[in-house]
Structure formats: structure tokens, C-alpha cells
Amino acid sequence: MTYRAPLKDMLFDIRHLAGIDELAKLPAFEDAGFETAQAVLEECAKFNEEAVAPLNATGDREPSLWRDGQVHTTPGFKEAYRQYSEGGWQGLQHPTEVGGQGLPKTIGAACGEMLNSANLSFALCPLLTDGAIEALLTAGSDELRSTYLPRLVSGEWTGTMNLTEPQAGSDLALVRTRAEPQADGTYRIFGTKIFITYGEHDMADNIVHLVLARVTGAPEGVKGISLFVVPKFLVNADGTPGARNDVHCVSIEHKMGIKASPTAVLQYGDGTAAKDVNGTGPGAVGFLVGQENRGLEYMFIMMNAARYAVGVQGIAVAERSYQQAVAYARERVQSRPVDGSVPGSAPIIHHPDVRRMLMTMRAYTEGCRAMATVAAAAYDAAHHHPDAEARQQNQAFYEFMVPLVKGFSTEMSLEVTSLGVQVHGGMGFIEETGAAQHYRDAKILTIYEGTTAIQANDLVGRKTARDGGRTARAISAQIEQTEGALAAQGSPEARAVADRLFAARKAFLDVVDFVVARGKESPNAVFAGSVPYLMLAGNLVAGWQLARSLLVAQDLLRSGQDEAFMRAKIATARFYAEHILAKAPGLRDSIVEGADSVTALALDAF
């Protein structure tokens, strides 16, 4: 078994941190209590451990291949995708009205983590389909919804997001792909899109591209961008795939990691007669989503779902890297332990520095999982709570969490997968071992769906400065309550965690004040510290959730429940506080006192 889903930890978070049984009191989720969660997660674990995880190394060795416009995915992917689709996994979190199971994101996120741990490259296809579903649910016409949603939700068809062009990466104002309106209400799309994940593949009958383009005569900049559905095959009246549309994959990228995931360059309407659609002339036939010039707004719907999901990818790859490192550290015998606890050479897990590495990997992973699970519960409440104020509060909390889940969980995954290689020593650098793949795969996570800097801009601008720091301070107030509970609990572990949590929260508040006070007058100073602020905030929230975990674990320990697990949770929470949360005050100093030195070097001196 190359991967075993951390079911206990996931269910602990879902039950005790996210409060699934509270969520199940909402009308939308009345069947989605703890028992449902447990049943779904167990089934999901089985599928991913057995059918998907073994294909991870295969995908690295036999990446997707482009030949004459076709993409041939890694051997085994097509069959695994068929099982994924037939198992109903694509529809897990989507509404029952369109064929989904309507389960909360709180459960869906855990399933997403498993799929990503099993195979990051494979999981990207469903991840993008989820984004397409979200966009159509929110902004698609009835016709678009009825044509595409059932097939997307069932997994028969897959979806993509087409934002990037060679000159337009983080800066979507530079998008040039154009959409020419036609007499029949459709559009013809012309342009080149790059970095399109699963932009072409052989696992499904149709691919539904969601494409940003500029309608002829639209304003410059982001206010002139519209969103279109462009299917690979136009859809017949009976719902089956029909004529081939004029969108073609001209190449796929040769990447450092996630090699099985085809990253396509797509050409929309290359103007050759041979590519005419149904003999009606060149250009890919596109269908407007929502209204013209509101494309960016809709795209953000997809984007936000995708950002959260990429954060989960960070947790997922960290978990798998951790499991592999633990297995190696138990097996590999080398040197006598410094404390003399073993008389001769011992498995390296006995060496303190190996323990430090494994604990760091574990603590980051559990901390970020707890943060993501709580964020998911807020999303669920924000969408389904009967009380408007509760919806609004949960929405604000969730929106604050998205850049943290995306930014912090992916940044930590770089450190974790690096430690994963390090634990293996020289063997880690040899590709056959598999540890290096996680290190290479993870590096995309801090880049796509908005780099860490883009997440940090979002945190600084939309999530902190815009409401004058209100949401940030509300979160701080909640953390303060946890500090109080830790003090009341009074165990040495609780007190140690409370001290670090207090120091980290003070550091956070200083930075929030700095961002709010200086944002207008000194944007350079504030944005110079944006990524460190994100790292501090993510660190704090993950540490806070582990602190809550510690409180729960100490309670349950007293009632004699699963002693080994509870003790481990307590030890992990304390390690996190003393070795990861402890970084927060230093970050505060750099942000608040060191802003000017970031931009002091003359441009031509670099």
C-alpha cells in the first residue's frame, strides 16, 4: 500500500473542529452527519488507495503524450477515471438537482485530499471540472445548465479554465483572445490560451472549456472580459457530442512535476478552412456565460473554488510525502541513537533530527488540514444557514481563509516535501524512490491558480484593508477565547501552546494594524510584507486549530477515548506551537520594522 488515507485525523477534524453534527442540523445537510461522513470517507479511501494511488509513480514515468493534436494520458488513467466517474465522486458536493449528492464541502474537502494524495496529476482533472460546474451553476443560462451540468456532474465530460495567454498570466487585463458575436447569438472565439490543465485528453467524451475572451468592441482591461463555454464537441439536440469545434491542442508542456497532467496550449480558431465548424467558417463556437463584460466576476467563482482546492492539494502532497518518509525512517537502519536507547544501529526514526523532520511534516500537515476543514464548514454554513447574519459572518470568515488555505498550505508543502526527500538521504535524490516526485510535483502549487503573492495581495487588499481589519480582528477575538480555554485547562501542554498562540496573535494584530494604517499612504511598504503576512496569518490559524484540537483531545483522553490518537494529537499540537508558531514574532518584525529595506535597492543594482 503506497498511501493510506488518514481517516482518523480527518474524522476528528470534521467532528470536533468543523462540528459536522451542527452542520447536519441545517435543512440542506440533514443526512450529512458524522455517520455519513465516516461512511463516505471510508469508501473514498478504499477507492483512492486501491485504484488511484498506484498510478502516481506511473504518471511520473509515463507522462501524458501529445501526438498530432491528440493527448494520450498515462496508461491506467482512463480506466481509473471511469471508476471515479461511475462511483459518483465528481458529484459529491454538487446539488442534487443537477445529479450531485449535495454533501457539504466539509466532507468533500476530505475526499478531495484523498484523491490528491493518491495522485496529484490525476486529481487535477476533477478539480477543474468542479470549477466549471461552479461557474455554470452561478452564472449559466438555463440552457447552458441543462446542456452541460448533468454530464459534468456525472463526470462523463470534464471542464477546464482558460485564463492564461502568453502575455497574460497574473495580469488578466492583458487578455487578447477575441469573441465575435454571430447572428444566432453564439460567438466565434479566436486566440491562444496556454497552461490549460487537461485542455486535451482521452479520458472523457467531451471537454467543456470555460474561456475568458474580449467581445469585439469591449472596453480595455479587465472590464471588457467575458466568459464563454466552448465545448470540444458541439452538443447535439439529444445531448450527445456532435461536430468537432475549432479548438485544438497544439502542444503540451514539458514540466518539472505533475507530468501526467497534460498542460495544453489551445488554439481557438486558427482560421484554416479545414478547421471550419460544420462548414460554417472558422473560429471556435462559444456560448456566453451570464452577461458580456462580467467574465472576471464569474471566473472568480471558479477561481475561488479552485484556490481552496489547490490549498488542499498542498495538504495532500504533504501527507503522502510524510507517510513515505515515516515508512523509510522505520526501515532504514543507520547509527546508534545518541541517548543510547538502542545498543547498536537503529532505524533512523530513533534519531532526534529525523524525529524533528517527521514532526515538522506531520504538524504542518495536520495544522493545515484542520484549517481547511474549518474553512469548509464556514463555506457550508455561509451557503446554507437559515440566519442571514450567520451566513454573512461565515462568508467573511471563509473568504479570509481562502488565501491562507491556498497560500500557506502550498508553501508549507514545499518545506514538507523537501524534508521528505531529506529523510531519505541519498536515496531521496534517486527517482526510483519516489520521494523526489512529491518535491517536484509540489512546486506548481505555489504558482497556479494565483501565485502566493497573488493570494497575499488578496489577503491584504480585499480581505484586510477593505473592511478596515474587522474580519481579521474578529478572528483574533476567537483565538483569544481559545487561549482562555487553554489557560483554564492548565496542563503543561495547554499552557505551552497558549503562550505561543498569544505571541503569534499579538504579532498578527500588529501586522493587521500596520496593513490597515499604512495601506493607502505606503502601498510599497505594505505589499513588501504581504507574503510574510500571509505566512504569519496561515501559521496562526493552523496553530489555533491545533490548539483547539489539543483541548478536545485532552477532554476525550479523560473519557478514555482512543488514548494513543489523543496523546499524539496533543504532542503534535505542542510541537507545532513550539517549532512553527514560534516563527510568528520574527515575521512581524520583518513586516512592520523592515518594510523599507525590501525596496531600497536601486533597480539597476540587481
Place this chain on the structure above:
Amino acid sequence: MTYRAPLKDMLFDIRHLAGIDELAKLPAFEDAGFETAQAVLEECAKFNEEAVAPLNATGDREPSLWRDGQVHTTPGFKEAYRQYSEGGWQGLQHPTEVGGQGLPKTIGAACGEMLNSANLSFALCPLLTDGAIEALLTAGSDELRSTYLPRLVSGEWTGTMNLTEPQAGSDLALVRTRAEPQADGTYRIFGTKIFITYGEHDMADNIVHLVLARVTGAPEGVKGISLFVVPKFLVNADGTPGARNDVHCVSIEHKMGIKASPTAVLQYGDGTAAKDVNGTGPGAVGFLVGQENRGLEYMFIMMNAARYAVGVQGIAVAERSYQQAVAYARERVQSRPVDGSVPGSAPIIHHPDVRRMLMTMRAYTEGCRAMATVAAAAYDAAHHHPDAEARQQNQAFYEFMVPLVKGFSTEMSLEVTSLGVQVHGGMGFIEETGAAQHYRDAKILTIYEGTTAIQANDLVGRKTARDGGRTARAISAQIEQTEGALAAQGSPEARAVADRLFAARKAFLDVVDFVVARGKESPNAVFAGSVPYLMLAGNLVAGWQLARSLLVAQDLLRSGQDEAFMRAKIATARFYAEHILAKAPGLRDSIVEGADSVTALALDAF
């Protein structure tokens, strides 16, 4: 030009931090003053920029290939190596009596950095040859010295270090390769060595393996290990390569990075008659170096030279990654700067977070270069100062620096090369861009020649606890003097740096006290913090050297010398203090107050 040697920065360090003109007062180095350094470095830069750097990407795309026991290196490597050898670069730091140029390490280290920036994979071959030369110089018999040294120093032959076996990585006590004494005073070697860098290749006429093995009947453990010279071709009486020895490359590894460097599995004496040497029976003919059972001691001579050199590799790959990131950041246009300094989309170097990333890369690189240069000067003085006490003090300083140069410079290179990819955004993940190669290449540096944990054990045990913290505190006293000078200087930059330096030094002293006081009674607690201690100490020393640089730069600025360079140095030193040195107090807390939580988790709970 894909790489341009940072000559100004190197010469600044060599002149003002390492004091090359003081060094040139020593009899051994009377021709090696600043002007010599400048001339040698300029020549070296030209060679590496033009002949070696362009082969770096080639080596990644066309790695060394194994076929039927032969290794075919990357196209172009053989010719570049010929030029390297003919240029006399291999002999730069080696004694004139064996054909070298006898230049100080202070100059040699800078040349080593350039070669490694140009091509990490290529540079490994000379790096290992240097180690073999050191070992033979120190412990080889006259006959071994006269047979091998001239050809190694000229670069006609290359050297290797054979330590690792499948079961013996960090733990050399487990070495099983055996040496059977022969009547003629030679030995026959039998066993398998793995991870042998340039263990087989086609760039030189002979390969001189230095091999750890156990003489029949020797004691168990590290006290029964001897060191042997095992040439690929036995040497004829006239000094030319003769009969093929019974050592063969049975495969090379498929690695994540440094792909052009062949990492060989070597079989010594496979026992088949066909492999007999000169019809004298099986086993590779080996020649004892020094005395039996003192192999580990001699191996450490090679190892220490190699550890320092691997630290320089970290600086080298960081420098190249930085240069590539700066070039991209100047070119890539994306988004309007937050401060409105440019009316429309601007090169991304205008964005504060890109500046933060580039400054981080730059500050780490310059800080570690300064640290390594000063350490090299101490090495030179330790070997050639006429005064015994000065030699001893310099030796102690150098030995303290080796784990920091190796450990800290390579760990920082992981962060720097990761940022190098990040600056490129999505393009960084595409292999054609080249940024990803540095990220993949760098990961071996924290592993080979002793992992970071092994360096940290050395720092804790031999370098700190053994002398009761004396050397560590002597270094602290020197740093305190720099703080005084900064305070006296009084500029805002000097004061800001002094504050951070003081805080970091206090953190360091606390940890030194902790290590000295607790080492015996609580080895787990001390070794749980060994790597964080190394990171704190390396951070401090690099920051200290940049603080010294700031003082020099402010002086020279007043005298009007190279204003742009001096201002850049000051800005970089301040950035380092505020954004990197600022991490030190947090590390202290984790080490001193968080030791127990590292090993608190039950072994079976992982």
C-alpha cells in the same frame, strides 16, 4: 550570456573581509595579493562563462549515459574538461611541489564558486579530485604521492571518494568492503560501493579511487576501516596507465538533478576470471594509504575539503538562480505597480513582492559568500601563519565554520532556488526555462558529503560541546566588536543592523549555553535542536559578515568609491538583518524551550 561571475562582490569580500593583502604578507602567499586575485578571478570568469556555463542545460537534457560498463558524459563535457585541465585550474590551490600554483583557498574558493555556478554537474569532477589530492598529500607514501599527485594536480587523471555502501550511508561503521593483504604489500579489494560521483566517465585517462575498506581481521566498527588507492588502470613504471584493474561500473543512478554527473555503482572484484588483473586472480588491486585502520581519519581530510566545497556549491547555484530570476523579472511585463510609479503594466521587478524575493535570494547568496570567503582566509592562515597561536586560533575558527558553510549555504540554496522558480511564475515550472533545473540540482547539496543533520552533529559535538563553547563564545566576542563599530558608525542602516545582530547573537549564546550544559544529560534534547542551532549559527555568521561589509561600504562611500556598488551592499546588509537575521530569536525559542516536544510523540503513533 547565461552566467556572469559576480567579480565585484567576490573581490570586495576577498579584499575587505578576508584581507587578502594581509594574507599576502605570509611567506607562502607572497605573490598572492589583491592584484593576483583580481587577475586570476577575471581569467577564471572568462573560462567559466564561455566554456562551461553553456553546457549546464545540455547536461540536464542529455545526462551521462551508461552502456556496457562505460559512461558517456554529456556532449561537450570532455572538451570543456580538457580546457579546464590545460588551463591549470585543477592545481590552483595545490602546492607548487606537486605541480600546483599554491594559491590561497581564499582565491580558490571564488574560482570554485564560478565553476559551480557555471555547471554544478561538471564541477563535481574537479571537486572530488581535490579531495583525493588532499588525502594523498596528507597521508600518502612517497611512492603513492609521486605516482598519482602530478597527474591528479594537472587534471590528467581524476579522483573519487568511495565511502557509501547500500547499508552504510551516514554510518560508516557498517562498511563491509574488504581488503585482502597480498604478499607484495598490495591488497585485493572486494565489495560494492554506491553513490560514487564520477566513479566512471570518459573525460580523463585514468580514475583514482580512494576507497574505504576493512582489512581481513580488522576490528569491527569505524576503528577497523582503512583507506586505499584503487586506480581504474594500474600505473606502468613509466607512469602511463597500464592494465585494467578489477573495478567496474555496473550502473549509474537516475537522479532528480545534477543529471550530467554520473553517480556510479562500483563493483570491486566481482570474482569472475575474465576480470582478473594481469592474470593474477580476482579482486581490485589496492594500495594502502597511510596506516591500516586509520582510514576514517584520512577520509575526513577529503571530507572536510569536500564539505566546504559543497557549501560553495550552494552559494554557486543560488547565485545562478538569482541571476536568472533578475533577468526574467526585468523582462516580464505584468500588472501596474501598486505605488503607481509606472502608469501601465510594468516589468515585474517593480512589484514589491518580486523585489522581496530577489532581495532574499541576493542577501542569502552574498551573506554566505562572505562567510565562506572569511572561512577560507582562516584556513589559509591556519596552514601558513608563522605564529603557532595564530594558526591554532584560525584552525578553530575554520573548523567551526565548516558545518556552517556546508549546512547553512546548502539549506539556503533550497529556499533561493525555490524563489528562483517562483519569480518565473508558471514559466518556472516548464523545463525549457531552466529555473527548475537549479531547484532540482540544489536538493542534493543538503544530502551528500554529510546531510545537514550530520553537519549539525559535528557542530554540536566536536565544534561546540568538546571545547565547552569556547570557540563559539570567541566568535560571539568578535561579533560584539562589530556591533560596537556599527553603533559608533551611527547611520540608520548601521543601527538597524546592530539591533538585529545583537538579538541574533544573544539567541546564539543562549543556545550555546544550552548545548554545553545539557549535552551530556539530555542528548535527545540537544540533538533535537542541532539543525536549528546550525541554521541560527550560519544565519548569524553570514549576517555578521554582511554587517562588516556595511561598515566597509559606508567608509568607501565617503571616499567616493564605486557609489552604486557600495549603496547596494548597504541595502543588502540591512535587508539581510531585517528579514533573515530576524529569524534567529524564534529559532532560539524552539531549541531551548521546545526540545522535549520533538521526541514526545510515541514511535508507533507516527
